[in-house]
Amino acid sequence: MYFITFREAKRLLLSKATRVNLDLRKTNRTWEIAREGDEFIFPDGTRVSKALIERIARDENSVYFIKNGVYKAAIAGEHFYKLVPTIPPTIEINGIRMHRTKGTNPLHDTKSKVNAVKPKEGETILDTCMGLGYTAIEAAKRGAYVITIEKDPNVIELAKINPWSRELFTGGRIQVIQGDAFEVVKKFNDETFDAIIHDPPRFSLAGQLYSEEFYRELFRILKPGGRLFHYVGNPGKKYRRKDLQRGVMERLRRAGFVGVKRVEEALGVVARKSEKRK
Template sequence: MHHHRYWFEAEVARQVLTALDRGDARVEISADLNLSRATFTLQGDALVLDDDNLLQREDLQRIAGKKNRIFLLEGGELVVLESRDEGYYKLVPTAQAPLLEISGVKMHISKGINPFESAGQMAAQVVKKGDRVLDTCSGLGYAALAALRLGARQVVTVERSATVMALRRQNPWSQGLSAPGIQSVQADVGTYICEFGAASFEAVIHDPPRFSLAGELYGVEFYREIYRVLTRRGGLFHYTGNPQLVRRGSSFVDQAVQRLKKAGFTRVEKVPTLMGVRAWK
């Protein structure tokens, strides 16, 4: 049996508490993290979502008091979407789609642009209709979903962490990942990429964790593998993150560009607005 699922964060909880305090009979909110809006009944001191799910005032107060957390209500149970199994992983609300935070580090460009849109812009740098696409570090899967929307015929999206895969199953914005055109793989892309033949993909989206967490994914050997699996004239978009200075007079991004050229890419250009580079085989 498929339970209804509802998502809440502090801002929405405050809206409901305000409506309760006013004595309103109903309230219009988004109970799926800004994907849609709906009207629900307020009864006594509770928000009634359906026959099995309601939130009492104290539940709402608890949610309102936890900034930067997302709560999932399903089958009468309220859980926080976070995990402390391997570091501290959590989904964080934004004005649009949630982002992933790992041990205090946000895994998306979140300044002034929401993660769903930025992932879409990254994909649009290289993905064309009919492409087979490799998405190396899936995270919440937003880039893979964008590639499919852009007309990719198949997207192979690779995520190393079982924790991340579990969190995204609970994220309404990631639900499209079960679509037929997407193959989700749990693996370390550093070794998994070797299983593909040469010229397997027309486009690669490479949005790795920051250098201090996954330096090998910025190395010339991994870049060579990306080059190998790309078709002739295939494109890579590589998110490099904030170009912090490494050594005097040369930045992190410049060094990544040099390594990409060493790996065989001839045309490499910076895309400052997306904090990354584009490279062509």
């Protein structure tokens, strides 16, 4: 499977034969694309018309993949899902991007969240809301074993397409569970995880994942001394003077967490479970 965005399409239109990257810049590798008349010939033999390449060159908000034809990396159902050609790609659901991209990129966004709990070699980490899996992959790269949960099968399908998500399914240190995190966490044993990274959809879409009831479950499954990072963002703060982080922090404390404080660079909150008394 090969990938093309507006960047590569524009390059193809500049020359009769050229080399371009076809893995969404996951690597620096390039592939040669031949041209015959008004057709471009991709490495698998797929012929793509100049008119279609011109159309892709004008579409700066989509990712296309080539596999015996040209397809948009998108899924239409109850919601509309698609990969967006940031580097690495983010996922967009009904026009809402799942990573911060203004002034940053999904990889830096991910690292800021993972750095908040500093996974260590041999630890077991829970990633409550997988998305494209960048958080789970980053934690696994640091030597942790990761369990990650994703509710939406359409998101999992886009992750399977996305080359930047490949380690989710091939790395051997990550277990993917399809299900609702609110229900899945109830099945874990007490004191299972060394750290939890909780990066839920916005409050309006998944309010139960911001509830004291859910936080009590996270507290239960954390080991003594375990760390939590909770991405909150700041929706409504600028214009409506709402402080969602403050409410989150209050509920975390009621659930038993200590050391609850804001992490401004990651737009979230950290907390921990106290060590057991001797």
